[in-house]
Amino acid sequence: MDDALAQLEEFVESTRAVVHEIAVTTTAALATTPQPRRADLVEIEPLIARILGEREETVHGGGFVAAPGLLEDAPWWLEWFAWDAGAVQRLVSETDPSGATFFDYTYMPWYSGPRDRTPARALTGPYVDYLCTDDYTLTVTEAVRRQDGSFAGVAGVDVRIFAVEERLLVTLRDSGRVLVLVNELGRVTVSATAQLLSGDLVEDLDIPAMFEAGDERLTRIAGSELGLLDLGPR
Amino acid sequence: MYGGAAAAVFAPLDTLSRAEQVERRLTDAIVLGLIPADEQLPGEAELARLLGVSTMTVREALRALREADLIETRRGRHGGSFVKESRGIALQRIVARLLEMSTAQLRDLGDQYAALSGAAARLAARRATSVEVARLRRAHAEIVAASTEGARRRAESHLQIEIASVAQSPLLFRAEVGMQAELGPLLWLGAGHEEVLLHTAGLAGDVVEAIANGDGDKARALSEDRVVRWTAHLVELRLQGLETPRG
Numbered sequence: 426m427d428d429a430l431a432q433l434e435e436f437v438e439s440t441r442a443v444v445h446e447i448a449v450t451t452t453a454a455l456a457t458t459p460q461p462r463r464a465d466l467v468e469i470e471p472l473i474a475r476i477l478g479e480r481e482e483t484v485h486g487g488g489f490v491a492a493p494g495l496l497e498d499a500p501w502w503l504e505w506f507a508w509d510a511g512a513v514q515r516l517v518s519e520t521d522p523s524g525a526t527f528f529d530y531t532y533m534p535w536y537s538g539p540r541d542r543t544p545a546r547a548l549t550g551p552y553v554d555y556l557c558t559d560d561y562t563l564t565v566t567e568a569v570r571r572q573d574g575s576f577a578g579v580a581g582v583d584v585r586i587f588a589v590e591e592r593l594l595v596t597l598r599d600s601g602r603v604l605v606l607v608n609e610l611g612r613v614t615v616s617a618t619a620q621l622l623s624g625d626l627v628e629d630l631d632i633p634a635m636f637e638a639g640d641e642r643l644t645r646i647a648g649s650e651l652g653l654l655d656l657g658p659r
Numbered sequence: 660m661y662g663g664a665a666a667a668v669f670a671p672l673d674t675l676s677r678a679e680q681v682e683r684r685l686t687d688a689i690v691l692g693l694i695p696a697d698e699q700l701p702g703e704a705e706l707a708r709l710l711g712v713s714t715m716t717v718r719e720a721l722r723a724l725r726e727a728d729l730i731e732t733r734r735g736r737h738g739g740s741f742v743k744e745s746r747g748i749a750l751q752r753i754v755a756r757l758l759e760m761s762t763a764q765l766r767d768l769g770d771q772y773a774a775l776s777g778a779a780a781r782l783a784a785r786r787a788t789s790v791e792v793a794r795l796r797r798a799h800a801e802i803v804a805a806s807t808e809g810a811r812r813r814a815e816s817h818l819q820i821e822i823a824s825v826a827q828s829p830l831l832f833r834a835e836v837g838m839q840a841e842l843g844p845l846l847w848l849g850a851g852h853e854e855v856l857l858h859t860a861g862l863a864g865d866v867v868e869a870i871a872n873g874d875g876d877k878a879r880a881l882s883e884d885r886v887v888r889w890t891a892h893l894v895e896l897r898l899q900g901l902e903t904p905r906g
Contacts, residue, residue: 552827553824553829555832559829559832560829610789611788612786612827
């Protein structure tokens, strides 16, 4: 149990550190001009390429998602890069609101979470990421603010669930307990039991209420939206 | 530019005449409205890379699209290939494709798609959280609010995509996107008819509510029913297109 917790905390903290690095770079880029344009974000790409290179086994994509109206030449914009066919590629997405596949990302929890909550960050998922990877994903995001304190968007990275699972599965299995990593909505993120699989909802326990009440069977990971649920001995 | 379901438009192609496949893929995307009028296509080299074909192949396909009046090429600094306002022409081509298919083929494709969307709806009912139910309701509201046939088709397509994503299965999701890329134009031809749409838009609301209530069996049955109705309309269109033999 302790091994699993330590491993998970390390995972969350180190992923947040990477996201923070993207946020810092973006904040600095935005500070250079009163009316930023897409071209002002040019430093994000090499940074993401470096991060994806260093953390290839877990981090699948990352970048900055601009608040609507932030950029003068692109009212909606995702400066986002991901592994695709062995290379770091720019995410191509519809950013014209009248376009057929335009998608209002301000509703997405990875965007609205950091915008609306304190601390201004979110760990979203697992979910099928149809904006970018089409894969089962966790997204870690942090708010980016302008010098005047106004919300400018979110910096973030995508992590493949299967990469998280690979690192964690043996630890969970060998813990001697039935341990299940769940999110605040009760969705299983990683488990080492066939009765509850990644993507399932835990049905017989009210997980949101357990998070709320600080139930002793559930340990929140580094203040995030994930918790390790202990269902007793194996 | 393009994302989500539209990305499938630029997924790598398999064998047969490559230029024709590129041409068909782009025609489908234009008919579906995935690439709207006035939108600039990626450059030849970029298209070649995205589709995994040579620039020669792309050039040949673009020439065919230009001859079919689906795109135009503008010169100069902001030049490139742009989608023309030509839904009518593109639609004729899709109808022509429909007329090449047998009713048995249409039935079979309908069966496959019904199985897929039924299974996705059933899993979605089991796995949807309140957050996701809210997303599905928004997608349904898009169908209700859509004022043109094209907008309704796109909204129907969007709801199908959302349900597949709520099922929490990347493989089912990719199958849905794949089927929409392959079949979309035909499918929405079946779905696009005013009468069919009014009926299946009502069914869409019932599917969403069944998912919200966690009733997987009902969600599956209703979802299959939607596809069966689209398919039936496609078969009718196919039969109407038959010429009566003379003599």
